[in-house]
Amino acid sequence: MEIFSFVKRVPSTTANVEIKDQQLDTSGCEFEINPYDRFAVEEGLRQKEAAGGGTVTAVSFGDDASQKELRTTLAMGADAALLLKNDAADSADAATTAKVIAAAIGERSFDLLLFGKQSVGHDQHGVGAGVATRLGIPCITEVISLDISAGQVTAQRGVEGAVETITASLPCAITCQKGLNEPRLASLKGIMAAKKKPLESVDVEMPALALIVESTQPPAARPAGRIVNNAAELVDALRNEAKVL
Amino acid sequence: MSSVLVILETRQGELRPSCLEAVGAARVIADAKGCAVVALAPESANLDAAVIGAAGADQLMVATAEVHSADAAAATAARVAREISANTVLLTATVRGRDITPRIAALLDTGFAPDCTAVDANTMVFTRPICGGKAFSNVRINGDVVVASLRPNFFNAAGREHTAEASEVPSEAAKAQVIEVAAQSGERPDVAEASIVISGGRGMGSPDNWHLLEKVADVIPATGLGASRAIVDSGWRPHSEQVGQTGKTVSPELYIAVGISGAIQHLAGMSSSKVIVAINKDADAPIFKHATYGIVGDALEILPELAAELEK
Ligand SMILES: Cc1cc2nc3c(=O)[nH]c(=O)nc-3n(C[C@H](O)[C@H](O)[C@H](O)COP(=O)(O)OP(=O)(O)OC[C@H]3O[C@@H](n4cnc5c(N)ncnc54)[C@H](O)[C@@H]3O)c2cc1C
Ligand SMILES: Nc1ncnc2c1ncn2[C@@H]1O[C@H](COP(=O)(O)O)[C@@H](O)[C@H]1O
Numbered sequence: 001m002e003i004f005s006f007v008k009r010v011p012s013t014t015a016n017v018e019i020k021d022q023q024l025d026t027s028g029c030e031f032e033i034n035p036y037d038r039f040a041v042e043e044g045l046r047q048k049e050a051a052g053g054g055t056v057t058a059v060s061f062g063d064d065a066s067q068k069e070l071r072t073t074l075a076m077g078a079d080a081a082l083l084l085k086n087d088a089a090d091s092a093d094a095a096t097t098a099k100v101i102a103a104a105i106g107e108r109s110f111d112l113l114l115f116g117k118q119s120v121g122h123d124q125h126g127v128g129a130g131v132a133t134r135l136g137i138p139c140i141t142e143v144i145s146l147d148i149s150a151g152q153v154t155a156q157r158g159v160e161g162a163v164e165t166i167t168a169s170l171p172c173a174i175t176c177q178k179g180l181n182e183p184r185l186a187s188l189k190g191i192m193a194a195k196k197k198p199l200e201s202v203d204v205e206m207p208a209l210a211l212i213v214e215s216t217q218p219p220a221a222r223p224a225g226r227i228v229n230n231a232a233e234l235v236d237a238l239r240n241e242a243k244v245l
Numbered sequence: 246m247s248s249v250l251v252i253l254e255t256r257q258g259e260l261r262p263s264c265l266e267a268v269g270a271a272r273v274i275a276d277a278k279g280c281a282v283v284a285l286a287p288e289s290a291n292l293d294a295a296v297i298g299a300a301g302a303d304q305l306m307v308a309t310a311e312v313h314s315a316d317a318a319a320a321t322a323a324r325v326a327r328e329i330s331a332n333t334v335l336l337t338a339t340v341r342g343r344d345i346t347p348r349i350a351a352l353l354d355t356g357f358a359p360d361c362t363a364v365d366a367n368t369m370v371f372t373r374p375i376c377g378g379k380a381f382s383n384v385r386i387n388g389d390v391v392v393a394s395l396r397p398n399f400f401n402a403a404g405r406e407h408t409a410e411a412s413e414v415p416s417e418a419a420k421a422q423v424i425e426v427a428a429q430s431g432e433r434p435d436v437a438e439a440s441i442v443i444s445g446g447r448g449m450g451s452p453d454n455w456h457l458l459e460k461v462a463d464v465i466p467a468t469g470l471g472a473s474r475a476i477v478d479s480g481w482r483p484h485s486e487q488v489g490q491t492g493k494t495v496s497p498e499l500y501i502a503v504g505i506s507g508a509i510q511h512l513a514g515m516s517s518s519k520v521i522v523a524i525n526k527d528a529d530a531p532i533f534k535h536a537t538y539g540i541v542g543d544a545l546e547i548l549p550e551l552a553a554e555l556e557k
Contacts, residue, residue: 094359099351120377125344126343133316133352160437161438209356211387
């Protein structure tokens with residue numbers, strides 16, 4: 001089974017958010033692999049094993065710094081890594097990223113594309129379904145269980161108030177949600193082995209951005225809160241002051 | 246004549262109420278542009294044209310597909326968008342809405358603004374939270390058609406008297422298909438859709454105390470039940486109830502946090518709620534900095550009192 005797992009380098013979720021000149025400034029942030037992409041890498045390793053062979057290639061659209069996150073996926077057990085390199089990749093919105101990835105991956109052969117359900121930070125929930133649409137293959141999003149046998153895919157996902165079971169056939173794209181698996185940590189042996197694994201870097205063009213960020217600001221300050229003495233006062237305030245009941 | 250297209254979410258033939266807010270937002274945009282609103286249900290559903298019209302739509306199109314398929318829904322939506330020369334396509338930022346939105350943008354070769362909390366109908370600049378609500382960006386689509394998904398509870402249905410003109414349209418073929426929808430037990434709305442949410446954290450002490458929260462939820466109609474990650478990780482409640490960065494994002498009218506400290510990752514999921522109530526025995530708990538109203542005290546004592554007051 002030929003599998004691509006897509007990983008993005010993102011500012012750590014615990015990083016402080018700095019805004020400079022009305023734009024997000026991540027220059028002081030620590031970076032890490034997008035947490036949901038660990039599920040995509042882990043699932044790639046598991047599906048390859050279940051299929052009895054194949055390759056898992058980790059792919060990132062980013063600048064040279066993303067090599068670090070790609071090495072992490074190699075240390076987890078991916079067979080190869082591919083950097084779609086552009087120094088401005090960080091400015092790309094999900095629709096633009098999907099266009100770039102679809103153009104690069106469309107030339108290669110694959111059975112399964114694995115994405116995170118969203119990349120934290122910009123939280124656009126879009127690249128996986130966007131790539132699949134451009135490639136004309138099915139995509140199942142926010143998957144919490146995945147079974148592939150004889151080219152048939154059966155997946156489950158949670159929607160508001162229900163769990164859906166969805167079927168499709170390979171080649172297929174999946175976006176991974178928490179619950180799908182427990183991502184492994186890289187072992188020392190894995191880290192050593194990763195140094196010898198291939199990391200290919202291909203320069204890619206950046207199309208015109210599809211989403212323009214005009215400005216970014218901190219959230220509107222909440223009006224100062226008030227401590228009330230008991231449940232009766234609270235209910236009174238909710239009914240007569242805030243008028244939410 | 247161009248139009249604003251709004252995609253209605255239905256499940257097993259029934260309308261999901263939050264998409265009426267998107268119909269209302271479509272109305273506001275259409276009025277600014279002087280054009281019509283077309284509401285499209287991408288699969289067959291039992292819809293009341295008076296309800297859709299009241300929310301703001303001029304036309305209601307219902308497609309023929311019998312089951313849900315995100316790719317078919319997107320293909321049907323993109324085809325209709327071309328047929329009616331849509332200038333804007335709006336969806337709701339639910340699991341299904343987030344699934345279809347990027348597909349429609351790809352099919353129309355344009356960009357999309359996900360999870361928006363506001364729009365300026367004159368400039369078509371959308372506001373959306375980033376970094377779990379720690380900042381908000383103002384964004385604009387660079388493309389012929391604007392595609393956006395709207396967070397539930399930020400927009401309003403038009404509330405006018407009008408019956409939409411209904412018609413049936415063909416569906417496109419499906420690749421992936423939903424073959425089963427297993428509803429979670431209980432009558433309660435999902436936390437992500439509820440207009441009032443009450444969530445419990447570690448301060449609830451034990452899963453045996455959860456009935457105290459449920460009691461409060463029972464006396465306020467349409468209240469969703471949530472939990473902090475500490476609770477979900479302990480196995481007390483399912484992940485579908487987790488609020489926060491790795492759980493659901495909620496923005497109800499009223500959010501009641503009980504025995505929740507207010508960690509940054511929890512705030513990421515609920516800080517845009519309109520009114521926040523915190524009940525915590527520690528007066529220094531960070532949640533109080535974000536609360537509209539707070540009670541300092543033992544949740545296990547306060548919850549029964551709260552239920553009794555609400556019943557009055
Ligand atoms: C990558 C990452 C992602 C995360 N994602 C999420 C997420 O999605 N959602 C989430 O919630 N967390 C998330 N967390 C965890 C988060 O950091 C906190 O650990 C968690 O929110 C704490 O849960 P809590 O408030 O229930 O528990 P605690 O922090 O232990 O707080 C319990 C509170 O209860 C109060 N209390 C105790 N007894 C009583 C009583 N009898 N009456 C009233 N109050 C009482 C205490 O004063 C305290 O404030 C994430 C963490 C990481 C690192
Ligand atoms: N620059 C990128 N390089 C590789 N994969 C990406 C990139 N951006 C997004 N993805 C993938 O798409 C998923 C969804 O991201 P997003 O649509 O940005 O929320 C992520 O979890 C990744 O798997």
